[in-house]
Amino acid sequence: VIYVDGQPANSLPIDDRGLNYGDGLFETVALRQGEPQHWDLHYARLVDGAARLGIDCPASALLRQDVAAALPSPAPSRLVAKIILTRGSGGRGYAPPVPSHPRRIVRLSAWPEWPQSHVGEGIPLSLCATPLGRNPVLAGLKHLNRLEQVLASRELAAVGAVEGLMFDDLARLIEGTRTNVFLVAGRELLTPRLDQCGIAGVMRTIVMDLARSLSLHVTETRVERSLLYSANELFVCNSLIGIWPAREILSPIGRSFSSMPVTRRLMLELAARDLAP
Amino acid sequence: VIYVDGQPANSLPIDDRGLNYGDGLFETVALRQGEPQHWDLHYARLVDGAARLGIDCPASALLRQDVAAALPSPAPSRLVAKIILTRGSGGRGYAPPVPSHPRRIVRLSAWPEWPQSHVGEGIPLSLCATPLGRNPVLAGLKHLNRLEQVLASRELAAVGAVEGLMFDDLARLIEGTRTNVFLVAGRELLTPRLDQCGIAGVMRTIVMDLARSLSLHVTETRVERSLLYSANELFVCNSLIGIWPAREILSPIGRSFSSMPVTRRLMLELAARDLAP
Numbered sequence: 001v002i003y004v005d006g007q008p009a010n011s012l013p014i015d016d017r018g019l020n021y022g023d024g025l026f027e028t029v030a031l032r033q034g035e036p037q038h039w040d041l042h043y044a045r046l047v048d049g050a051a052r053l054g055i056d057c058p059a060s061a062l063l064r065q066d067v068a069a070a071l072p073s074p075a076p077s078r079l080v081a082k083i084i085l086t087r088g089s090g091g092r093g094y095a096p097p098v099p100s101h102p103r104r105i106v107r108l109s110a111w112p113e114w115p116q117s118h119v120g121e122g123i124p125l126s127l128c129a130t131p132l133g134r135n136p137v138l139a140g141l142k143h144l145n146r147l148e149q150v151l152a153s154r155e156l157a158a159v160g161a162v163e164g165l166m167f168d169d170l171a172r173l174i175e176g177t178r179t180n181v182f183l184v185a186g187r188e189l190l191t192p193r194l195d196q197c198g199i200a201g202v203m204r205t206i207v208m209d210l211a212r213s214l215s216l217h218v219t220e221t222r223v224e225r226s227l228l229y230s231a232n233e234l235f236v237c238n239s240l241i242g243i244w245p246a247r248e249i250l251s252p253i254g255r256s257f258s259s260m261p262v263t264r265r266l267m268l269e270l271a272a273r274d275l276a277p
Numbered sequence: 278v279i280y281v282d283g284q285p286a287n288s289l290p291i292d293d294r295g296l297n298y299g300d301g302l303f304e305t306v307a308l309r310q311g312e313p314q315h316w317d318l319h320y321a322r323l324v325d326g327a328a329r330l331g332i333d334c335p336a337s338a339l340l341r342q343d344v345a346a347a348l349p350s351p352a353p354s355r356l357v358a359k360i361i362l363t364r365g366s367g368g369r370g371y372a373p374p375v376p377s378h379p380r381r382i383v384r385l386s387a388w389p390e391w392p393q394s395h396v397g398e399g400i401p402l403s404l405c406a407t408p409l410g411r412n413p414v415l416a417g418l419k420h421l422n423r424l425e426q427v428l429a430s431r432e433l434a435a436v437g438a439v440e441g442l443m444f445d446d447l448a449r450l451i452e453g454t455r456t457n458v459f460l461v462a463g464r465e466l467l468t469p470r471l472d473q474c475g476i477a478g479v480m481r482t483i484v485m486d487l488a489r490s491l492s493l494h495v496t497e498t499r500v501e502r503s504l505l506y507s508a509n510e511l512f513v514c515n516s517l518i519g520i521w522p523a524r525e526i527l528s529p530i531g532r533s534f535s536s537m538p539v540t541r542r543l544m545l546e547l548a549a550r551d552l553a554p
Contacts, residue, residue: 002291011288012296014279014382019289019361021423022299028369053424054431082369084296087427092305092359092386094423094454095430105291109369133410133474134446138424145422146298146371147330147415150364153372154331169411177371197410 001108003070006062016103018086021094022144024102025049026084029067030239030277031108034075036067037277038239041202046085049141055087055102066106078111080240084144112240118162119267122247122257125234126161128152128177132168134196142199152177161250163236165228168197173223179236179244180204183227184262189218190227203237206275211266228253233260242276243267278385280347283339293380295363298371299421301379302326304360306344307516307554308385311352313344314554315516318479323362326418332364332379343383355388357517361421389517395439396544399524399534402511403438405429405454409445411473419476429454438527440513442505445474450500456513456521457481460504461539466495467504480514483552488543505530510537519553520544 002010017023027046030037043060050057067081084105090097130152138145148166156164156177163176174192175181180201183190189211194200211218228234234246234257245263248256270276279287294300304323307314320337327334344358361382367374407429415422425443433441433454440453451469452458457478460467466488471477488495505511511523511534522540525533547553 004291009291011290013288014281014286014384016296017427019293019296019363020303020421021427022421023424023427026297053428080369086296092357092389093430094426095433096427107291112369130414131412133412133415135408135410135425137407137428138410143424144297144299145424147300147420147422148412149371150294150298150300150373151330151414153370156372 001070001072003066003106005104006066006069012103012105013089015089015091016086017088017090017096018084018103018144020090023096024055024084024086024144025053026082026142026144028239029081029083031067031075031079031081033077034068034071034079036064036081038202038206039064041205045142045200045202049143050085052141053143054096055085055100057085058102058104063104066104070106070108076111080109080111082107082109086144114241118241118244122245122260123162124160124248124250125246126156126159126164126250127253128155128164128166130155130166132166132174132197134168136196139197140194140200149177159250163244167225171225173225173228174198176236179238179241182207182235182237183223183231184233185227185231187217189216189262190221190223191218192223193220201238203239203242207237207243207266210269210273210275214265214269216262229255233257233263235263240277242270278347278349280343280383282381283343283346289380289382290366292366292368293363294365294367294373295361295380295421297367300373301332301361301363301421302330303362303419303421305516306358306360308344308352308356308358310354311345311348311356313341313358315479315483316341318482322419322477322479326420327362329418330420331373332362332377334362335379335381340381343381347383347385353388357386357388359384359386363421391518395518395521399522399537400439401437401525401527402513402523403433403436403441403527404530405432405441405443407432407443409443409451409474411445413473416474417471417477426454436527440521444502448502450502450505451475453513456515456518459484459512459514460500460508461510462504462508464494466493466539467498467500468495469500470497478515480516480519484514484520484543487546487550487552491542491546493539506532510534510540512540517554519547
């Protein structure tokens with residue numbers, strides 16, 4: 001089911017700047033009984049991204065209305081809502097028309113089914129060869145320029161990885177192809193700083209807040225590749241999967257994780273506080 | 278006039294990966310009497326880009342057929358053809374479906390009219406604050422991830438510039454927002470290397486070949502920002518404008534160019550050899 005600017009639609013004008021330049025943003029939101037989870041965090045990120053790109057952000061109520069309109073009746077217990085905000089139609093040329101008329105796209109899709117073992121035993125992770133370019137102007141945003149993630153994703157199947165770790169040109173760990181990453185090192189929870197590249201995930205924020213409420217020490221920091229050898233635990237997270245522990249980091253790191261007490265505790269608390277998708 | 282996969286269309290499916298991830302490439306081609314100019318160079322770049330992204334590139338004849346089908350009759354003497362090649366439709370998630378079915382979009386638009394003074398007197402150029410991220414995997418490609426150019430273009434109007442120069446995070450000159458850049462320094466013609474970022478323009482290739490045929494020494498090199506102070510001449514180029522000399526580099530460089538013998542010679546030869554758009 002797709003709605004464009006509040007109306008059912010299956011297509012969009014070819015002059016849309018989202019297509020032509022990736023000139024827009026998106027949010028992937030878990031719906032439970034039709035209700036967007038962690039909506040305030042998703043919307044706050046969209047507002048921030050729109051401000052940084054100079055796109056007028058629609059009101060929260062309007063976007064929620066779009067989602068509600070697109071919902072089948074009765075609503076399945078779980079759905080995924082992908083909300084795309086583009087700068088709208090524009091002529092040839094990079095410079096945005098003034099004024100621009102942003103376009104809202106809401107696309108609902110079935111809840112993905114993953115093997116239960118991803119949660120129970122954890123997942124194998126690979127190291128992606130595709131690097132992330134650094135650009136502070138775009139860092140943190142969930143914008144539509146995602147070729148790096150597309151190319152990195154193509155690397156996974158061949159090596160049998162469920163998720164891949166991505167690094168910047170300085171060999172610093174930044175994120176997974178579709179997840180944020182946390183490491184447990186000593187008594188600390190570490191996650192890469194996202195001021196140069198990477199997407200600041202909603203579940204990342206939730207996990208950081210949760211961990212701090214459990215008196216864990218959480219640090220956003222530069223994560224050198226060498227930490228992948230020494231970390232006690234590693235997990236990835238996003239708004240649809242919640243948390244998946246790493247069971248193994250494949251070649252060339254080649255190590256496995258047997259027990260993961262901190263990750264397990266965070267997963268339990270996430271569920272107990274009804275913060276998991 | 279828009280054709281999608283050889284058929285008239287004004288819209289495209291919302292699950293197209295060009296919209297969702299910028300997962301595709303484009304070419305902007307000058308048409309003269311309906312005939313694509315420098316087609317071999319455009320098509321070669323598209324083939325190269327498609328190979329690097331893992332997208333099946335349509336045959337040259339098929340794309341030319343799309344352009345021919347979209348042409349009004351009689352064809353205006355000049356038109357712009359924008360050819361977009363996306364990876365086609367795909368599900369939610371960055372990983373491309375296997376197999377993917379690439380989508381071809383051809384959009385014809387009127388020939389842009391620029392002030393004659395851009396050619397006659399040259400243009401004022403600004404320095405863009407928006408940096409270019411470096412990523413060798415994407416460098417040189419004319420892909421659909423163009424937010425950097427969009428943001429840089431938004432800087433121009435406020436400072437009265439016709440084009441803006443863009444730099445990487447190491448303060449090296451890379452390109453204009455929609456052009457490639459050449460500098461005349463001593464007896465050499467210099468243009469930035471594009472192995473880390475930037476788009477390898479068709480007119481850039483033509484200008485390099487032309488200059489060499491005139492026994493000018495042409496070097497693709499790292500161009501430090503300081504060269505903007507010492508260069509004797511500077512010009513920008515692309516497939517639609519041909520060559521525009523810089524009349525002035527605005528603050529904080531703040532300098533003007535009065536005579537530009539090498540640039541003028543290249544412009545004359547470009548026209549004389551029927552290589553100009």
